[in-house]
Every structure is written in C-alpha cells, then in structure tokens.
Amino acid sequence: MFGWEYPPHVYGGLATANYGITEGLHAQGDMDITLCLPKPWGDEDRTPANIVAMNSVPVAWRDVDYDYVQGRVGNIMSPELYYRLRDHIYGDFNYMHVNxxxxxxxxxGYPSNLHEEINNYSVIAGVVARTLDFDIIHAHDWLTYPAGIHAKLASGKPLCIHVHATDFDRSRGHVNPTVYGIEKDGMDNADCIMCVSELTRQTVINQYHQDPRKVFTVHNAVYPLKQEWQDIPRPDHKGKEKVVTFLGRLTMQKGPEYFVEAANMVLHRTRNVRFCMAGSGDMMDQMIYLAAERGIADRFHFPGFMRGEQVYECLKRSDVYVMPSVSEPFGISPLEAMQCGTPSIISKQSGCAEILTNCIKVDYWDIHALADAIYSICHNESLFEYLSMEGKREVDQITWNKVGLLIRRLYEQQVLVQR
Structure with a gap:
C-alpha cells in the first residue's frame, strides 16, 4: 500500500482515510499490509500495517556497517530490511541526490518540490516491489499513482488505486494539466479504481474516460472516538452563547466565503452566536478581511489549524458544524462532528451527503438556506436534540471495518480473479 500521509502526522483528510482503510483491512485477521510512507517519524501506530520508510530505502549501493545503519534509521525501520532492500537496487541512481x-x-507533507518528491517516491517503489512479497498493490491518491504503476511494472501484480479527490475537485474546474496527466495515467493503468463517492466515480468515468466496469464507489467511514475524547464534556446547549464551527482547509474548494456570508445573515437576526473558522489555507487572510468588511469580526474566531484532541474539543463545544464545500469528494469531518453529538449542515455537493440522513443538506451557494438552518438549530431546542442524538446513532454504524470488507470483495472480484 502506497500512502503519502498517516497519523499522527496529519496534513489533511488523506491521513485519516489511509489509517481507517488500513485498520479496516487489518481487522479481518488474514491480511498483511505493508504501508510505504515517504517520511515516517517512528511514532505511528504499526499494529495495522508494517511500515516501510521510503526515505530509508537505498537506491544506490553503500557499504555501511550494521551499527551505523541502526543509529541512522533504527527508529523507523530495521537495519535487516535496509540490507535486504539494498540487494534489489535495479539501476544506478547515484546521479540523484542520495545521502x-x-x-x-x-x-x-507537501513541500514546494512536491513533483520531484513524487518522482523520487516512485523510483524507490521499484526497489520495494522487487524485494517484498505481496499479492496486490493499493495506491492512495495521485501522489502515489506513479509509484503504484512502477510497482505493477516491476512485479506484474494487479494495481488498485483509491481516488480520494481529483483535480476537478481541488481546482473548481481549472485543472492543472500535469496533475490531470498523473491522475489519468494512474487510472489507465489500474485494474480497479475505488472512489470515495458516487460523485467522484462519475467524475472519473466522465472526465477521465474510464470504463465504468472497473470503477467502484467505496464511501469513507469514521473510527470510534478514543475514550479520552469521549470523556470530553459537552457544554449544555441551553441558555448560552451558541457556537457555529467551520473546520477545514480555507481554500475555494471548501466554500469558506459562503460560511462568512451566512454568518452575516444570522447575525442580523441575533447576536447570541459566535462563529469559529478553524483551519488554514490560502483564503485565510481573505476571510478575515471579509468578516471585517461585514462588520462581524467581533463574532468571529480564527484559531488556525487543529489536530487530534483539539479537533474533538472544538467539535464538542460547538452547537452546529457547517461544511459548505463547493466540491467535496467525501468529507469525513461532518461524521466526526456527528460522533460528538454536534448537529451538522453539509452541502449537497459533498460525497458524504450520499450516505448521511440525520443532518441538514443545502446547496453550497444558497446562503439564505444555510443561514436559516444555522439559526434554526441554534434556537430550536427540539431540532438540536433530534439531530444531535440521531446523527450520533447514524454515524456509529458507519465503520471502517465495513469499508475493509467491501475493499476485500473488490480485491477478490476485480483483481485476484485476473490471476
């Protein structure tokens, strides 16, 4: 399995999904997963998967002694694996910037030389594929598609790719031709394409011209709250200033400006509401200025990027969670909010709208409907209680174990049958 990020080092939703899928497959008991990460730190949960540190896989021969290797990479990978991989270097890569x-x-993460790192990762994938024993290649998102293709060419094993988003989602239609080319190449070479929603599946079929018979919808899920997060108390909803939260990247894909405009409309009806816009991104300054222009800056908070326990503390202190995404392949955050008993409002343009019932769905551009929904949940006690209780009950049934079983069926039906 090729993945670009993994908890606890979270840069976006991909890490959460990668961990959940790995857990769901591991839970079946008879599946061994080797997860290739560009730069693990040593504090990752290695129970569901054996982690290969791609930054510790040699691509050029070096005569180094065991103790030195142990001191340099022992916290993230065993020296024995280093030497085993060294014996399968298949070309002279000394011209590259090796250490x-x-x-x-x-x-x-996602540095400025991302395309160079994607290429380097795919070169290393060739060494790994020639060394390790496996039945299936599973590559997550476009960053790892070249690695997946290289591993397939090196091993002859079938390739599954997992489409968590396409550049059509990220760019609002202004597609980067380089990224599109990488995505399409991955899809063309894949034996099975898994998409996180039917919305994404249709994009893959129509915009990337893929055979519908090899493209499948595999919705995401949410893993159970850790006990310490379950123990975080929820403030009483009644008789207090209400808190409405947006939590995600502040980019045009996520529709943050619609959240601010709806907030402005709510605040014309009541001042007993505060708005929290948690996250970071290229639209952050723009959103701060927009809140100031609308005269509502005193009701807005911008706490920045959150992770781990901070996320769940924020969600439990919120009375409403809003995800007004313009284009959202899935969107795990509303499920996390509903787990915490926080009523959620999501855009109809999100993949999770396909499977969620006990939430309010609006068109992302309809700020009047969004404002009405926010105001109603804040001021209608019965509506708040219903969405809080039924929403939690619903998402508790949406588990990664079920996702793992579905992926297993696709492995068996679409991939292993080809062998």
Whole structure:
C-alpha cells in the first residue's frame, strides 16, 4: 500500500482515510499490509500495517556497517530490511541526490518540490516491489499513482488505486494539466479504481474516460472516538452563547466565503452566536478581511489549524458544524462532528451527503438556506436534540471495518480473479 500521509502526522483528510482503510483491512485477521510512507517519524501506530520508510530505502549501493545503519534509521525501520532492500537496487541512481546511506530524503507533507518528491517516491517503489512479497498493490491518491504503476511494472501484480479527490475537485474546474496527466495515467493503468463517492466515480468515468466496469464507489467511514475524547464534556446547549464551527482547509474548494456570508445573515437576526473558522489555507487572510468588511469580526474566531484532541474539543463545544464545500469528494469531518453529538449542515455537493440522513443538506451557494438552518438549530431546542442524538446513532454504524470488507470483495472480484 502506497500512502503519502498517516497519523499522527496529519496534513489533511488523506491521513485519516489511509489509517481507517488500513485498520479496516487489518481487522479481518488474514491480511498483511505493508504501508510505504515517504517520511515516517517512528511514532505511528504499526499494529495495522508494517511500515516501510521510503526515505530509508537505498537506491544506490553503500557499504555501511550494521551499527551505523541502526543509529541512522533504527527508529523507523530495521537495519535487516535496509540490507535486504539494498540487494534489489535495479539501476544506478547515484546521479540523484542520495545521502550517505544511498537513500533519497523527503521533506514530509507537501513541500514546494512536491513533483520531484513524487518522482523520487516512485523510483524507490521499484526497489520495494522487487524485494517484498505481496499479492496486490493499493495506491492512495495521485501522489502515489506513479509509484503504484512502477510497482505493477516491476512485479506484474494487479494495481488498485483509491481516488480520494481529483483535480476537478481541488481546482473548481481549472485543472492543472500535469496533475490531470498523473491522475489519468494512474487510472489507465489500474485494474480497479475505488472512489470515495458516487460523485467522484462519475467524475472519473466522465472526465477521465474510464470504463465504468472497473470503477467502484467505496464511501469513507469514521473510527470510534478514543475514550479520552469521549470523556470530553459537552457544554449544555441551553441558555448560552451558541457556537457555529467551520473546520477545514480555507481554500475555494471548501466554500469558506459562503460560511462568512451566512454568518452575516444570522447575525442580523441575533447576536447570541459566535462563529469559529478553524483551519488554514490560502483564503485565510481573505476571510478575515471579509468578516471585517461585514462588520462581524467581533463574532468571529480564527484559531488556525487543529489536530487530534483539539479537533474533538472544538467539535464538542460547538452547537452546529457547517461544511459548505463547493466540491467535496467525501468529507469525513461532518461524521466526526456527528460522533460528538454536534448537529451538522453539509452541502449537497459533498460525497458524504450520499450516505448521511440525520443532518441538514443545502446547496453550497444558497446562503439564505444555510443561514436559516444555522439559526434554526441554534434556537430550536427540539431540532438540536433530534439531530444531535440521531446523527450520533447514524454515524456509529458507519465503520471502517465495513469499508475493509467491501475493499476485500473488490480485491477478490476485480483483481485476484485476473490471476
């Protein structure tokens, strides 16, 4: 399995989904997962998967002693695996910027030289594919598609790709031709394409011209709250200033400006509401200025990027969660909010709208409907209680174990049958 990010080092929703899918497959008991990460840190949960540190896989021969290797990479990968991988280097990559172990370094996350790192990751995938024993290749999102293709060419094993988003979602239609090319190449070479929603599946079929018979919808899920997060108390909804939260990247894909405009409309009807816009992104300054222009800056909070326990503290202190995404392949955050008993409003243009019932759905552009929904949940006690209780009950049934079983069926039906 090729993945770009993994908890606890979370840069976006991909890490959450990657972990959930890995957990769901591991839970079946008879599946071994080797997860290839560009730059693991050593504190990842290694129960569901054996982690290969791609920044510790040699692509150029170096005569180094065991103790030195142990000191350099022992916290993220065993020296034995380093030497085993070294014996399967298939070309002279000394021209690349390798370190003293013959390995390529990675910055982690999404650096300015991202395309170079994607290429380096795919080169290393060739060494891994020639060394390890496996039945199926599973590549998550466009960053790992070249690695998946390379592993398929090196091993002859079938390739599944998991489409968590396409550049049509990220760019509002202003597609980057380089990214589109990488995405389409991955899809053309895949034996099975898994999409996080029917919305995304249709994009893959229509915009990337894929055979519908190999494209399947595999909705995301949510894993159970850790006990310490369950123990975070929820403030009483009654008789207090209400809190309405947006939590996500502040980019045009997520529709943050619609949240601010709806907030402005709500605040013309009541001043007993505060708005929290948690996250970071290229539209953050624009949103701060927009709140100031509308004269509602005193009711707005911008706490920045949140992770782990901070997320769940924020969600439990909120009376309403809003995801007004313009284009959202799935969107796990409303499920996390509903887990916390927080009523959610989501855009009809999101993949999770296909499977969620006990939430309010509006068109992302309809700020009047969004404002009405926010105001209603804040001021209608019965509506708040119903959505809080039934929403939690609903998402507690949407588990990664079920997703893992569906992926297994696709492996068996679409991939292993080809062998």
């Amino acid at each position: 003293d172990l013959g390995c390529l370094e990675f910055a982690g």
